[in-house]
Amino acid sequence: xxxxxxxxxxxxxxxxxxxxxxxxxxxxxxxxxxxxxxxxxxxxxxxxxxxxxxxxxxxxxxxxxxxxxxxxxxxxxxxxxxxxxxxxxxxxxxxxxxxxxxxxxxxxxxxxxxxxxx
Amino acid sequence: xxxxxxxxxxxxxxxxxxxxxxxxxxxxxxxxxxxxxxxxxxxxxxxxxxxxxxxxxxxxxxxxxxxxxxxxxxxxxxxxxxxxxxxxxxxxxxxxxxxxxxxxxxxxxxxxxxxxxx
Amino acid sequence: xxxxxxxxxxxxxxxxxxxxxxxxxxxxxxxxxxxxxxxxxxxxxxxxxxxxxxxxxxxxxxxxxxxxxxxxxxxxxxxxxxxxxxxxxxxxxxxxxxxxxxxxxxxxxxxxxxxxxx
Amino acid sequence: xxxxxxxxxxxxxxxxxxxxxxxxxxxxxxxxxxxxxxxxxxxxxxxxxxxxxxxxxxxxxxxxxxxxxxxxxxxxxxxxxxxxxxxxxxxxxxxxxxxxxxxxxxxxxxxxxxxxxx
Numbered sequence: 001x002x003x004x005x006x007x008x009x010x011x012x013x014x015x016x017x018x019x020x021x022x023x024x025x026x027x028x029x030x031x032x033x034x035x036x037x038x039x040x041x042x043x044x045x046x047x048x049x050x051x052x053x054x055x056x057x058x059x060x061x062x063x064x065x066x067x068x069x070x071x072x073x074x075x076x077x078x079x080x081x082x083x084x085x086x087x088x089x090x091x092x093x094x095x096x097x098x099x100x101x102x103x104x105x106x107x108x109x110x111x112x113x114x115x116x117x118x
Numbered sequence: 119x120x121x122x123x124x125x126x127x128x129x130x131x132x133x134x135x136x137x138x139x140x141x142x143x144x145x146x147x148x149x150x151x152x153x154x155x156x157x158x159x160x161x162x163x164x165x166x167x168x169x170x171x172x173x174x175x176x177x178x179x180x181x182x183x184x185x186x187x188x189x190x191x192x193x194x195x196x197x198x199x200x201x202x203x204x205x206x207x208x209x210x211x212x213x214x215x216x217x218x219x220x221x222x223x224x225x226x227x228x229x230x231x232x233x234x235x236x
Numbered sequence: 237x238x239x240x241x242x243x244x245x246x247x248x249x250x251x252x253x254x255x256x257x258x259x260x261x262x263x264x265x266x267x268x269x270x271x272x273x274x275x276x277x278x279x280x281x282x283x284x285x286x287x288x289x290x291x292x293x294x295x296x297x298x299x300x301x302x303x304x305x306x307x308x309x310x311x312x313x314x315x316x317x318x319x320x321x322x323x324x325x326x327x328x329x330x331x332x333x334x335x336x337x338x339x340x341x342x343x344x345x346x347x348x349x350x351x352x353x354x
Numbered sequence: 355x356x357x358x359x360x361x362x363x364x365x366x367x368x369x370x371x372x373x374x375x376x377x378x379x380x381x382x383x384x385x386x387x388x389x390x391x392x393x394x395x396x397x398x399x400x401x402x403x404x405x406x407x408x409x410x411x412x413x414x415x416x417x418x419x420x421x422x423x424x425x426x427x428x429x430x431x432x433x434x435x436x437x438x439x440x441x442x443x444x445x446x447x448x449x450x451x452x453x454x455x456x457x458x459x460x461x462x463x464x465x466x467x468x469x470x471x472x
Binding site: 260289290293296314315316320323332334339351 | 369370371374377378381384385392393394397398400401404405407408410411414416419420422423432433434436437438439440441443444446447450451452454455456457458459460461462465466469471472
Binding site: 015016017020023024027030031038039040043044046047050051053054056057060062065066068069078079080082083084085086087089090092093096097098100101102103104105106107108111112115117118 | 133134135138141142145148149156157158161162164165168169171172174175178180183184186187196197198200201202203204205207208210211214215216218219220221222223224225226229230233235236
């Protein structure tokens with residue numbers, strides 16, 4: 001498949017946060033879904049998806065939770081929900097013009113001061 | 119500060135998802151916090167932080183929510199909570215050995231089939 | 237149906253918080269589910285169900301959200317998710333020995349002091 | 355204080371769900387807060403408060419979580435967040451005209467059919 005070959009040739013282009021943000025925006029635009037992608041709706045959707053990720057773990061003991069990826073169906077659900085959380089987080093960052101990686105890098109630096117390593 | 123100089127020289131190296139995952143793991147290890155970073159705890163923390171992000175928007179009208187970044191204090195809170203959500207999502211992915219960007223790329227492809235563009 | 241007649245005769249017994257807590261405990265015990273009903277699991281489940289309630293509203297405008305009960309299917313989902321949120325909240329209160337109505341009455345009193353009416 | 359004496363004389367009247375819903379509505383009306391209490395905002399607030407309740411438990415082992423009420427400060431936070439979750443759930447039910455106890459009773463009956471006891 002030529003699309004797949006192309007991806008293999010340009011792996012860096014494919015799997016970066018800005019590139020995924022571009023693809024998500026294109027996906028929404030093609031379906032006229034941008035009208036729903038207000039900041040408040042996107043944050044609500046992010047929270048809903050975080051809850052769906054938590055649902056996978058809610059009745060598991062810590063031991064069962066640690067082994068969740070050994071179950072193929074659970075592992076698929078984890079991938080799926082991680083993707084959904086990230087999708088809404090990135091779309092929120094796009095509409096709010098927040099750079100998520102920069103925000104995290106700055107937060108780690110603030111936390112280095114706030115919680116000095118022993 | 120040599121670390122900062124180094125960062126300025128290699129900005130691309132600094133602001134990638136794998137690099138941030140490495141820094142988060144180093145931060146946790148230096149404080150002996152990895153013991154708390156079980157999958158179940160990290161998913162709970164991710165959900166809690168998504169809720170804190172939602173809290174910023176909960177009483178706003180759609181119009182107020184769209185303008186939230188014009189308020190310096192709210193904008194700072196948004197950056198802070200986006201960073202927290204991303205931090206726990208990346209740490210969860212580290213412990214579960216999930217590649218978040220790959221998971222999202224695959225989900226976008228599944229959604230292309232599931233919701234064909236008109 | 238005799239069960240229904242019985243309910244009509246004892247409406248007060250049926251629809252109080254302590255009676256519903258009793259029925260939930262009986263339901264869980266009959267299925268040997270109490271082992272899963274640890275405080276942490278119940279709080280996680282409560283958060284998951286709150287997310288499912290939010291899911292109904294996530295893409296709605298404020299106007300659409302205000303009219304949600306006019307749609308029979310959405311109204312059924314709302315009843316269902318309200319019930320789930322309340323179920324896990326009451327079961328959490330049972331295991332933690334918290335009286336939810338007393339807790340709320342006390343919180344309202346604290347809020348009367350904290351936010352004096354104009 | 356006469357209000358308090360009155361409450362002590364009629365404890366049953368005070369601590370029912372409809373009475374608490376009435377007090378919450380009165381509290382909001384006195385502060386002109388009803389304008390914020392749209393269904394979508396109240397569901398968002400409910401989810402946020404569920405997250406704050408989860409925050410108390412997020413890093414605890416199951417054993418620590420089971421003993422959380424032995425710590426006076428944690429016990430106070432639990433009461434406070436349980437009250438907040440219940441407050442927003444009841445206010446949501448008021449604006450949507452859902453009877454929460456009836457909704458739960460009906461859900462328990464549906465679950466009796468869905469998950470027959472062994």
